[in-house]
Amino acid sequence: MAFSQETKDAARKRAGGKCECTRSGCSHHTGRCNTALNNWHAHHKTAISSGGGDGLSNCEALCVPCHQNTGSYGG
Numbered sequence: 868m869a870f871s872q873e874t875k876d877a878a879r880k881r882a883g884g885k886c887e888c889t890r891s892g893c894s895h896h897t898g899r900c901n902t903a904l905n906n907w908h909a910h911h912k913t914a915i916s917s918g919g920g921d922g923l924s925n926c927e928a929l930c931v932p933c934h935q936n937t938g939s940y941g942g
């Protein structure tokens with residue numbers, strides 16, 4: 868399963884075009900990341916395998932380094 872283009876566009880818009888990661892485990896930012904979402908990934912906040920869906924509420928717009936940091940890169 869994957870997010871639709873429509874959902875990804877909405878997530879990017881919701882994020883203001885900037886990475887919305889607030890993970891403290893990311894070494895390249897404190898607080899919110901705010902890296903411009905040029906090359907970015909739509910991350911499932913709750914993994915599909917854990918019952919997460921493909922809706923906007925489960926979609927997090929992340930820059931590539933932040934997505935790698937989630938431990939579920941590619942998913």
Ligand SMILES: [Zn+2]
Pocket residue numbers: 886887888900901902929930931932933934
């Ligand atoms: Zn980021």
Ligand SMILES: [Zn+2]
Pocket residue numbers: 888889890893896900932933936
């Ligand atoms: Zn991050």
